[in-house]
Ligand SMILES: Nc1ncnc2c1ncn2[C@@H]1O[C@H](COP(=O)(O)OP(=O)(O)OP(=O)(O)O)[C@@H](O)[C@H]1O
């Protein structure tokens with residue numbers, strides 16, 4: 433079963449949200465207090481997804497706000513050289529800074545991210561900086577949930593969603609829930625449900641859907657999809673870490689994607705690499721079952737490497753892993 437996209441578009445995917453810096457511990461398998469050196473990469477979930485999908489051959493664009501500093505310029509150059517259209521990046525003129533994410537790798541299972549996101553430029557994107565003529569040129573608009581956490585970025589994203597709907601562009605909502613970005617869970621649930629109900633495809637982990645539904649205990653996938661299918665979504669993807677993922681269609685079908693065996697270095701980056709390859713496969717006309725394999729294989733490759741963005745795999749690497757067929761049974 434496939435998802436249909438508008439074929440006569442210049443861009444396959446335009447992402448909106450943050451493009452930031454990841455500083456990943458070079459000395460790992462220890463607490464960050466003992467890490468003296470970090471490697472710099474472009475980061476931020478929607479930027480990682482745009483980079484991953486461009487590496488797989490999609491034509492990607494980006495809507496976001498960058499700091500007028502060395503980090504902002506590094507991000508723009510890196511993304512442009514990765515083949516992403518960066519013409520709709522706005523450069524902040526009010527002294528806001530680039531978001532930084534320091535990653536701690538204590539062990540392959542124990543990873544955490546220390547975020548510096550006070551007054552970050554990406555959350556100052558305004559509705560006036562979102563351009564209808566740009567969004568109209570894409571098959572897909574990819575929304576990252578964190579961009580809904582503060583105004584004016586929140587309103588900018590809501591405007592982008594309504595422009596996409598007006599122009600018959602598919603809205604993909606990657607929940608990308610980062611609790612520290614939000615005032616409280618009530619607020620998250622309000623904006624997450626507002627955007628999820630208007631989206632065509634929603635992708636998130638079980639925990640993220642619990643945030644969307646404002647639950648304190650783990651919800652059931654069946655209840656989540658029953659709720660979302662009363663609204664716009666035609667496809668809902670729910671990820672369960674190493675236990676794999678499920679894709680549910682409005683027409684009542686369920687598909688399961690199994691995780692692939694790998695030597696895990698760290699766990700972050702899994703979600704972004706999964707989304708980029710899953711969307712690449714769907715937009716390239718592959719069926720949902722195959723798209724789940726692409727997403728899982730891509731994630732399995734990225735968790736074995738040091739970064740999230742730079743480590744995004746090629747189609748050949750993904751297909752080689754799928755062909756090996758060494759899935760994790762849980
Ligand atoms: N340890 C692992 N080994 C192999 N594949 C994995 C592992 N962990 C996750 N994956 C793959 O990555 C996919 C997404 O992982 P997960 O559900 O943890 O998403 P996420 O929480 O969004 O990721 P992130 O840690 O980047 O926020 C899974 O469906 C699975 O296919």
Ligand SMILES: O=C(O)C[C@@H](O)[C@H](O)C(=O)CO
Nearest residue numbers: 454475476477533700701740
């Ligand atoms: O999304 C972020 O802001 C940080 C990411 O770039 C980081 O690599 C990560 O968390 C990926 O899951």
